[in-house]
Amino acid sequence: MKRILPITLVLFLVYSTAFSQTAPPSDIGTILQNLKKLNVLGSVLYIAAHPDDENTRLLGYLAQEKHYRTGYLSLTRGDGGQNLIGTEQGELLGLIRTQELLAARRTDGAEQFFSRANDFGFSKNPEETLKFWDKDKVLGDMVWVIRRFRPDVMICRFPTTGEGGHGNHTASAILAQEAFTAAADPKRYPEQLKYTTVWQAKRLLWNTFSFGSVNTTSPDQFKINVGGYNPILGKSYGEIAAESRSNHKSQGFGSARQRGDAFEYFKTILGDAPKTDLMDGVDVTWNRTPFGAPIAQKITAITKAFNTEAPQASIPALVALLGDVDQTVATNKAFMTVRLTERANTDYDYWHKQKTKELKDLIASCAGLWFEAYADQPTYAVGDKLPITAQLLTPYKLPISSLTIDPGQEVSSVRDNKNGAVLEPNKLVSINLPSIELHNISQPYWLEAPHGIGSYTLAYDTQAGRPENTNVPTAMFEFVIDGKKLIYSRKVMYKYVDPARGEIYQPLEITPPVTANIAEKVYAFNNTQPQTVQIKLKSFNNASGSISLKPLAGWKISPAKIDYADKKKGDEWTVAFTVSPTDSKTNTAILQAEVTANGKTFSQGLLDIRYNHVPAITIFPPAQAKLVNIDLKTAGKKIGYIAGAGDLIPESLREVGYDVYQLTESEIINGDLSAYDAIVTGVRAYNVNERLAYEQPKLMEYVKNGGNLVVQYNNNNGLVTKNIGPYPFTVVNQRVTEEDANVTFTDAANPVLNYPNKITAADFNDWIQERGLYFADNIDSQYSTPLQMNDTGMAPNKGSLIVTNLGKGRFVYTSLAFFRQLPAGVPGAYRLFVNLLSKPKN
The missing domain is CATH 2.60.40.10 (Immunoglobulins)
Structure with a gap:
């Protein structure tokens, strides 16, 4: 019946x-897995610094095989990394990586947490990391997550001794050790106890690893086999791990499915050491x-x-x-x-x-x-x-x-x-x-x-x-x-x-009544000539009002405001203001648009991020743009650009008057490249564009015939050709991460430092995030190395910029982070990059 x-x-x-979602899976496999989970009362929290740091095979094993409540606390959202699928950087990239992590957790069955820490870029040591992070606040976030999640076991991906390479990695381990103890101390962050209680995990382990030449595992370490097969899911944990990790598409981490035994090794950092089981001494039953x-x-x-x-x-x-x-x-x-x-x-x-x-x-x-x-x-x-x-x-x-x-x-x-x-x-x-x-x-x-x-x-x-x-x-x-x-x-x-x-x-988009998008992020001026600032407005309900640009010292803005009336939902229109410097002095300012709508004032734009592998992302950034008046001379006009992994250099060059053309393979192989004053390859072009291996001879011919080729940084792994330049050099994983690191001119007479702009130490002021990454090494003597720089306590490095003549032309390889500096409107970076594009006439 x-x-x-x-x-x-x-x-x-x-x-x-409370967290809510659309209907969760209800297939028989999921039901059977959840029936098993009902009888398990144990929890594990994995801790690291970034999206992709987590061990997806271990997370899948803990969540799906052992049925523990399993979480991953990524201290950052991966904001400071590179983007292999688009041009988003900084917090926009962090939004994408947040969704990629959530997709990974839906695959491996764990839960996802973050602190307020911002991934500000590569860091060579934990001291630099903790200098930028608000240590007390980030530690408090970790304590809060621990007290709320109540893990029986905590696991670090990295050690405190630096083998993880990245300063963020080491800092995550240092903070995890402190949080392990602080979470149990009612005197630490007592304000949290209005909402939760103290918690002491049983143990803190380090999940040791073997990455490349770094092997931190040893036979005497506690280990577990996580390479098993789950017949209910019809997959091994190596397969689940690959599917989970392959969600990190912006980092190019598509992974092959692995099958068979796979051991994870652990060292005990704090608490009782496990002897036979990860949960030794913890009752994970209803008892x-x-x-x-x-x-x-x-x-x-x-x-x-x-x-x-x-x-x-x-x-x-x-x-x-x-x-x-x-x-x-x-x-x-x-x-x-x-x-x-x-x-x-x-x-x-x-x-x-x-x-x-x-x-x-x-x-x-x-x-x-x-x-x-x-x-x-x-x-x-x-x-x-x-x-x-x-x-x-x-x-x-x-x-x-x-x-x-x-x-x-x-x-x-x-x-x-x-x-x-x-x-x-x-x-x-x-x-x-x-x-x-x-x-x-x-x-x-x-x-x-x-x-x-x-x-x-x-x-x-x-x-x-x-x-x-x-x-x-x-x-x-x-x-x-x-x-x-x-x-x-x-x-x-x-x-x-x-x-x-x-x-x-x-997800629903709940917007301001009217948004204002300034056409460009940066307006670069190299004289007092006015520029037109276009603003695209969009109404999301019936509205009337006006738009204006806030007055700025040193800048002339006209008109004072522009009215609009009777706009309906969905209406879009564009207005234009004229902006110019009042003099030729170097000046940087933030231009802000303000919109009144039905008597209320708003100052937000609209930005959509759309990729098929993550949900639609819509944010409302400040309706702002950067104004930069640069003492900038230019030479040449027409630039050919070969796309790489994604950057905003072409848009930045157009801002200062260059005509930039995206080159196709047919144009490179069959076209007349002599029409271009310079050709530039985008960041990581020699990693992501396999056709460059075949186009390279044509590019070298362009240089020999008098052209100017500028190659931006590439990752040392996965180069489509090792012969990037006319003479040997090696791309290595060396970088200068201190954006204010001292820069020395070792070849002050080099044309790249003098034509058409005289480069001085002041041109390296106000750089953001880093000086450069993936420097050149083993540099042939045919190259000149006009710059030298280093992070604090590190040896001087000449590999940020190498230049050589070939035939009638010039070849440049630069690891300087122009892809960050130009979109941010850094004046000195503009001046130096323009020099790289400008080969003096013979």
């Missing part, structure tokens, strides 16, 4: 502080909680009786089990308060919350319940009313005895609807919910306020750890099954069908 499950459905529309043994027995019985062909048959037992868990809490609360230690009390509360959530999800999966909530448009403005449609489906007959729709605090009244609606088997039910008023733009919380180089500014310290915003429109679904109330949450999403990709879910 088919069991009828009476259900009461209640939907609350709130800005939920770790008061009165948990009967619950474990019932879970075992439910698992044994589970029918893969009729998962719904397990619902009554799962609902009863959930009642038993709740009843145990109610019955023994007084006993726990009086008789048990605070740790045992809070430990039970913690695992009750975790297992309650897991049980609820299992019940929904076994019931075949599918429910989500949608908006009918992708974009709404602050102040708009958001209409929401909820949809529900079940393969079984589940009558609804009553239906209540409560928009919570967003409206003043509660609307009841008691129509006795019924969820018929396989009949989709759609319910229109009351509209709610929107109050906050959907800006990532870590980008809401200006931030420094080393860390983001958080409005509240309790935001730390979260991978994404939590104050988003959320639907709360309340079911009553067998008399038990079950509440679930789902983000309100926008859903559409793409002809090529199929059904796509997209």
Whole structure:
């Protein structure tokens, strides 16, 4: 006889502080895995510095084989790295890598956390890292995550002794050791204890490694075999790891699936050393909680009786089990308060919350319940009313005895609807919910306020750890099954069908009423001639008002403002202002646009990031641009550009008057390259453009005939040809990471330092993030090396810029980080790069 499950459905529309998502997987494999997880009460937290630092095979093994609650705390979002799929840098790259990490966690089954630390670029030592990071704040974030996540075991990817190479790596290990102890100390970060409790993990381990020539493993270390096969998932953990890691597409980390034994090695840093198992000394069964043994027995019985062909048959037992868990809490609360230690009390509360959530999800999966909530448009403005449609489906007959729709605090009244609606088997039910008023733009919380180089500014310290915003429109679904109330949450999403990709879910965009996008990030002037600053405006509701540019000393702006009226949602229009320096003195300023809309002032642009492998990303950066008045002379006009991994150099050159053309293979092989005053290869071009190996002879011929070839930095791994230049040199992983490192001129008479601009030490002021990366080494004597630089305590390095003549032309290889400096409007970098493009006439 088919069991009828009476259900009461209640939907609350709130800005939920709990994480919510669209419908999770409910296939039999997932159900079986989650049944196993119900009987495991253990947790592991992995800690490192960046996206891609995590050991995805170990995470998959811990989460899917051992069924521990497993988390990865990446201190940064990878903002300072290079981007192999586009031109995004800095915080924009961090947004992409955040989503790549979340995709990786959906693959390997772990959870994702972050601190407020900003990846400011490569660092050679932890002292430099901790100088830029706000150590106390970042450490507090780690303590907060530990106290909330309550790991039994903590694992570092890197040691404190520097074998990890990157200063961020070493700093992550140093901070992890301090956090291990601080999380258990009520005197450390006591303000957190209003929301959580202290926590002491059992042990802190270092997951030793063998990377290239660095092998930190040894036979006497504790080890576990993580290369097993999961028959429920139909994959080995090496395969799961490869799928997880391959989500890091912006870093080019597509990985081959591995199968067979694979051992991970560990050294004990703090706490008791494991002897036979990672969790030695930790009870990961229900016995770790008061009165948990009967619950474990019932879970075992439910698992044994589970029918893969009729998962719904397990619902009554799962609902009863959930009642038993709740009843145990109610019955023994007084006993726990009086008789048990605070740790045992809070430990039970913690695992009750975790297992309650897991049980609820299992019940929904076994019931075949599918429910989500949608908006009918992708974009709404602050102040708009958001209409929401909820949809529900079940393969079984589940009558609804009553239906209540409560928009919570967003409206003043509660609307009841008691129509006795019924969820018929396989009949989709759609319910229109009351509209709610929107109050906050959907800006990532870590980008809401200006931030420094080393860390983001958080409005509240309790935001730390979260991978994404939590104050988003959320639907709360309340079911009553067998008399038990079950509440679930789902983000309100926008859903559409793409002809090529199929059904796509997209986060809601909640915007300012009107956005203002200044056409360029940087306006570079080399005289007092005015430039036109175009601003693209877009209205997201009905609006009237004006736009203006804030006055700036040393700059003339005209007109003072431009009015607009009666704009409708979706209207776009462009306005133009004239801006010019008032004199020829070097001057740098931030230009800011201000828009009034219906009596309120806004100063935000609109920026979309779209890649198929991550959800749509929309942010609202300040409506700003940089004005730079540079004492700049130029020679030549026409530049050929060969694209690399992605940079903004062509746009930057156009700003100072160059005509830049993207060269195709056909144009390089068959065209007349003598028409170009210089040809430039983009960053990592010799890593990502395999055709350059075949085009190289043509480029060398161009140089011999009088051309000027400028090659920007390449990674030393994966070069399509080792013969980048006309004479030998080697690209090596050497860099100068201190952006203010002293620069010495070793060949002051070299034309690249004198024509058409006289380069002085002042031209190396105000550089950002780094001087350069992947320097040249083993440099043939035919090359001149006009610059020398080094980080503090390091040997001088001449490999940042090498120059040689070949025939009638010139070849330049530079590892200087022009791809960062020019888009940032650094005057001296412009002057030097223009010199590299300008070969003196013979």
